[in-house]
Amino acid sequence: MPTPKTRIGPLLRQENGFLIRETFLRIEPTVDVYIREKWLEQPGVRQILPVILLHGAGMDGAGFDVPVENTSLADALARQGAHTFAFDFRGHGRSSRAADGFAVTLESSIQDTSAVLDYVQEISGSQQFVLVGISYGSIVASVFAERYPTRIAGIVLLGFLYKTTGVSLEDSLEEAAKAPAGYAFTTEEEWPELFIPTAAPAVIDWHQAHFGTAYAYPVGPYFEVRKLPFAINPERFQGRVLIITGDLDPLATDADVARYVQAVGSPAEKKSHLKQIGVGHLPYVEAQAEAVQQAINEFVAAASADVE
Template sequence: MPTNKTRIGPKLKQEDDLLIRETLLRVEPRVDLYLCEKWLEQASIPATTLPVILLHGAGMDSTGFDVPVGNTSLADALARQGSHTFAFDFRGHGRSSRAANGLDVTIESSITDTLAVLDYVQEITGARQFILVGVSYGSIVSSVVAERYPERIAGIVLLGFIYKTTGTPLEDSFAEAALAPAGYAFTTEEEWPELFIPTASPEVTAWHQAQFGTAYAYPVGPYLQVKGLPHARHPERYQGRVLVVTGELDPLATASDVADYLQAVGTPEAKKQHLRQNNVGHMPYVEAQAQQVQQAINEFIAITNAEVQ
């Protein structure tokens, strides 16, 4: 719940009339979470529209959902269709409080952060259910939150979903990450397009390189959490709607893992969907078929909203 130490910024308007508000949510005495809202204020939007919470990947932060080039801002695409979106930075990332040791940023600490955001969003909107959209590490956190608190989650969108395994061996990378000073590491600019966004446009690739390249220190704790897969251990407890989006060039997410998860989750078959894209890597929402992903998520949100009304 927000405290008197939470700092809520003014409501501002973008040139396209989307409203935006930034908040530093105090969740612990020494932990603030950065939160950015986007929404379109229209009388035609039902009051029952479910808030959409965006969970970023390891080595990134919430700005990755609002890429200002190439028509790849997922936050804008969802807000324009009536969603009240909330993108936040896990502790240790972006503009949220830094952890003294990046190894202390884990799945459990990120679940704690997510629940604090859900409580805050519930307080300011009155909503009791939410839609989670997670990418990579954020997709792992989303799936665990959904199975632990199924009554609060109406739908989950899992982008570049990692479930039981990864599509490529990571032992050498794990060993290197474990030696990072104070648990923080850097991604070189050259790694971004090759590993994660191989089919993004040059302008989108350049933006990611500038945003998350050599000057961006990220906690290695979330990265090392991959060694503990699967974190979603009781998917049968979740029965809400599920959309998984993966790409054939993804070095981490595998089609067989997605099939296993969709088989295990308690969601009725008619409410499960896997969008597998050709010529796409680990971050489909900013790559060659980003508009198809935006459309699929917006359709998913519309159907989920209709079901809970």
């Protein structure tokens, strides 16, 4: 049951019919995790498993609902019957700010994810879920799935990081180590050049406005990436796996994808890799975003059918 300190907001209906609810889930005495639900009431549409969206480092859950150029993954999932839950890891977005940004780690993010799943299970009755993670969120998703395999029907790993990164992070980590209280800022130039090279101008502008120089993020997750690998028993997970990467991604590598696909315990017919040409690190908002939406919707439908 949610604690008495959890604040569940009112149910809101947007003009386009989408339903929104915001919650601050109290998971520790000084930690509230912000959750934003989005779904559609569609009589006659088959209900599918709840989808939990795990954001990347230096971002928050709002990135899954970019309101321009039809790049909202939350909208695309909701139209197909999914009830989505995008939440902010502690230290990010609207969740509680950690006093020390270096203390935001994989383990704290696993703890946040577990608490959110418990909450979603309580309000939905579902015993299983689909996790969709981007970058750092893909690490969290893969580790959570191997630790709690009976809770997860499928994982979607976008810009997947497993054992290595395509480029060295040492220079950027050296700068991050100087960040006051463990919080740093993203420069505007980094978004289009490094992460979303083929996104539409309006999408780039949205990211710069939302995650640009006014957004302080905890550097702890970046130092966690240096400790790869975290998924050490992938054979324990036997649910569905979809990995989506772009050939312009500076971090995800084909070698990592091949190693993980080989190591994960899922049967061959439940494992797939969609590699996009001319796409960078955030494929769900770039030039082929609609193909990504379709692939994830088909994946969620298949994972839901697996548990019926």
